[in-house]
Amino acid sequence: MTPVYFVGAGPGDPELITLKGKKLLEKADCVIYAGSLVNHDILKVCSPQTRLVDSSTHTLEEIIDYMIQEVSQNHLVIRLHSGDPSLYGAIQEQINELDNRGINYQVIPGVSSVGAVASRIKKEYTLPHGTQTLIITRMGGQTPVPESEQLSTLAAHRTSMVILLSSGFIDQVVEELSKIYPLETPIICAYRVTWPDERIIQSTLEKISQAVKEAGIHRSATLLIGPFLNHSERYRSYLYGEWINENRHFPFS
CATH class of the missing domain: 3.30.950.10 (Tetrapyrrole methylase, C-terminal domain)
Known part of the structure; x- marks a missing residue:
């Protein structure tokens, strides 16, 4: 059975989604996205046949039931969250429900x-x-x-x-x-x-x-x-300090 993919859409700019996330969207049969939190321009990479579902009008139980319905037909399901799913993404409650039902899933990080x-x-x-x-x-x-x-x-x-x-x-x-x-x-x-x-x-x-x-x-x-x-000019890293020339050899020097 195809896993459900939790994908981070990034902060808003469509170009700030990861390559992996974009490739999954291009192949998705169904995308459940987080309403006004996700820039709809990101969804333009989806196929015209991709089913798009706005999660803002559904309960957790309805979302999970829809996921199960789709993956049971071996469809590629993307749960698209804004930013990175690990930060206030409310994915844990979804993951728990999928675990209880024996549904496999993967999490693709995004730009927060x-x-x-x-x-x-x-x-x-x-x-x-x-x-x-x-x-x-x-x-x-x-x-x-x-x-x-x-x-x-x-x-x-x-x-x-x-x-x-x-x-x-x-x-x-x-x-x-x-x-x-x-x-x-x-x-x-x-x-x-x-x-x-x-x-x-x-x-x-x-x-x-x-x-x-x-x-x-x-x-x-x-x-x-x-x-x-505050102004941070006084902060200089040790990594690029003056001692570097005495301890490292660069092939282009």
Whole structure:
């Protein structure tokens, strides 16, 4: 029986899907995609005969039943998720159901908005002699977060931090972060990064809430805070230090 493929569609730009993901889409009999979260231009590589199903109008049980119906006919089924499926992809509950039914599956990673935002603002999260840790988290909402993972608790580490799925709670985000960071601390809100209507707001902790609200942003945005946003010219890696000429020989030198 053909396995179900969970494929990461990337952050939005159709060219940021992996080659493996694109090849699977080209051969797919059925693609169950994540509604408005996936750029529909990505689906243009599918065959005209491919059945396209918007998962936003279906329950988990309906999605699983549809997968089983298709794979039982040896059809190639793609479950297309935005970004990378391993980050807030809600794939574990689907995987559990497939395991219970003895259905094989594979997961194809994708480019996350975490990496896409860094590329757009031309920054590195992990700086030599600076922060070496990246925290990826979200504000508690309908789905709560553990007490030990409150934003203020994580921010106390003062490392690079990416806050997903939280622009709709921007006031609470600011309240939590301001327990640790001064109000003049730089913060970025990146809306629908790599999409045609991408918008990146660079502000301070004091003014970001108003800026986000004025822009009408309440979802599909990534928030960034941490030392890596400051000027980083002083951070130089050991890997490419001056000692390199004394310890390495390059064939082209």
